[in-house]
Amino acid sequence: MAATDQRFREFKMPDVGEGLTEAEILKWYVAPGDRVADGQVVCEVETAKAAVELPIPFDGVVHELRFGEGTTVDVGTAIISVDTQPGAGDAPAPSAAPAEPAGAAEPAEPAENGGRQANLVGYGVAPSSTKRRPRKPRPGAPAAPARGVPAQPLPAAAAPAPAAPAAPAPAPTRPELNGHGKAARPLAKPPVRKLAKDLGIDLTTVTPTGPDGTITREDVHAAAAPAPAAVAEPVAQPAGAEAEAAPAPSAGRERRVPVKGVRKATAQAMVNSAFTAPHVTEFITVDVTRTMKLVADLKQDPDMAGLRVNPLLLVAKAFLVAIRRNPEINAAWDEDAQEIVYKDYVNLGIAAATPRGLIVPNIKDAGSLTLPELASALGELVSTAREGKTSPAAMSGGTVTITNVGVFGVDTGTPILNPGESAILAFGAVKLQPWVHKGKVKPRQVTTLALSFDHRLVDGELGSKVLADIAAILEQPKRLITWA
Known part of the structure; x- marks a missing residue:
């Protein structure tokens, strides 16, 4: 494990300004499989003050890009991993494309596949050429699926019954489990989590609209918006009377641009x-x-x-x-x-x-x-x-x-x-x-x-x-x- 940790090194988003907390990845100059050298610029990011090119501080071969272009990443989050000992042995296959932003920013449970982190719920089974040591099932836990058979989300009824009878709780918005019998943590980037915390919104109650079930800022704002007032029953129109034409919808005539970077x-x-x-x-x-x-x-x-x-x-x-x-x-x-x-x-x-x-x-x-x-x-x-x-x-x-x-x-x-x-x-x-x-x-x-x-x-x-x-x-x- 130690050798693997030394082999695959992560480059984290640095604080390129004075106390900045996040930056947006504007452009990647490398892809998985590319060889990089110490001091080589690998990407361009935009902070709240300016666009800055980031050089990587070590040599190797790009193994994985953790975030795609246009993603806002917190300072201190790993954005790229590099194989510093290419050819030293079999390694997990490099990602063909940048990982989705929501999953990469979340801490994953340590996996037993040679140092690679386990995928989060919603991203499927991670491809790996290494063998996994089977886990011993915990008492009362459901049996693991056969090798090669994708695990199915357990229904809510499969959860352990409470000690005392109780009224059935409403089904959560995402019933997926994380492999430990607990509901999976909602997928959201750190800034979105902070926004939800500031607004007092429980992310488990928010309906996601982002890729792979990711909760976006708009989802949080929608959850925080007050419920619309009840609409009175329409009055029946007299027979033969023509209904008044409804105003033309504004859909297609408005553009929404996220406030970020220099503008923010x-x-x-x-x-x-x-x-x-x-x-x-x-x-x-x-x-x-x-x-x-x-x-x-x-x-x-x-x-x-x-x-x-x-x-x-x-x-x-x-x-x-x-x-x-x-x-x-x-x-x-x-x-x-x-x-x-x-x-x-x-x-x-x-x-x-x-x-x-x-x-x-x-x-x-x-x-x-x-x-x-x-x-x-x-x-x-x-x-x-x-x-x-x-x-x-x-x-x-x-x-x-x-x-x-x-x-x-x-x-x-x-x-x-x-x-x-x-x-x-x-x-x-x-x-x-x-x-x-x-x-x-x-x-x-x-x-x-x-x-x-x-x-x-x-x-x-x-x-x-x-x-x-x-x-x-x-x-x-x-x-x-x-x-x-």
């Missing part, structure tokens, strides 16, 4: 932020004609060759200068310690819309970067986010954020703070508008900025100073030099 994390974070930090939002409209001219000049500057130069770059630089002039805004509220934490560094977050949802990676120590360095960091941040390769570390530790709603043609908005941060700046669309310039109405490039801040940390005066400084720099970008 973003929703939870925004709810927590909106109902924890008291938000205040201030607005200012500013003439950015000179800033737009500077952007055009910088695109021709040899020192900026090959770098992403756009209005967002100068807005970011203006924000950083405004923070340097008003450092108290760069802070965090420590609820547990009842302290305000002032930070002497700026990790500048940039809100990025991706196919997986909104993410906010940040540029570390952005306040210490030169303009070319800031442009390079912004370009790398955007391209990495679009490829879905942003690491969890890049999305942690932010202090303030910019969201560029202007790229969608929106004038501005009231942005919600990224959790743990003190301020977020919304940069609206730049539009040609009539503007009073030097006493005359002229067409000028104009935009609207909105600054939301945590009112526990930032009072109205400080927030107004920061927003006014940003606007003043964008109106006269030479202040980037005189104020820096």
Whole structure:
């Protein structure tokens, strides 16, 4: 047994972020029978923060993929087993396809077939080339079926009779037994079990609709939903009267998408932020004609060759200068310690819309970067986010954020703070508008900025100073030099 345990090694879902509890398997890069080497990427998973590729830490031949693509797996659960001594002897046949998620996540009773775990109820008999030692039947237990004959589920009446006569209990939703005379444990993934526990739902009373009798989140929610109110008996229609046409059903005209991964994390974070930090939002409209001219000049500057130069770059630089002039805004509220934490560094977050949802990676120590360095960091941040390769570390530790709603043609908005941060700046669309310039109405490039801040940390005066400084720099970008 020890030799078998050393031969077949399991790779468990690691915590690829900061305290993450689960991840979804997006894609497998290997299949049973493939040879893998230490450090080779075997799959891509999506956490609540980002998509991450997982390398395996040992050599061998893939024996079994425990979960299929699209399955959410708890951290610490084995997702793949590898034969580290291929050819050392007969071994259980590798699975031809990833195991169903519900069964693989559940702890199975140790089997006596050379280290392979017994199948859970609902998955049939596990193929094996090894011999099993027959078990001695317990007193009163039903005799085991003959070899090669599949075991049939025992009827409810076969269970041992109670000591005292009692009214027959209603038949369970799944009468299968687990081989010990006890009802089989309902098949459900750990997150579904936790959901049922939180809602006070007994899984044995839930009717499963998933593959092989697996209980899904929707099944639990359906069981938790209140019973529909009794419907009154329909009133008989007069003879010859036509019944009123029933409304068209909505089936086929709605789509339901599970909330998970980045979308789930973003929703939870925004709810927590909106109902924890008291938000205040201030607005200012500013003439950015000179800033737009500077952007055009910088695109021709040899020192900026090959770098992403756009209005967002100068807005970011203006924000950083405004923070340097008003450092108290760069802070965090420590609820547990009842302290305000002032930070002497700026990790500048940039809100990025991706196919997986909104993410906010940040540029570390952005306040210490030169303009070319800031442009390079912004370009790398955007391209990495679009490829879905942003690491969890890049999305942690932010202090303030910019969201560029202007790229969608929106004038501005009231942005919600990224959790743990003190301020977020919304940069609206730049539009040609009539503007009073030097006493005359002229067409000028104009935009609207909105600054939301945590009112526990930032009072109205400080927030107004920061927003006014940003606007003043964008109106006269030479202040980037005189104020820096």
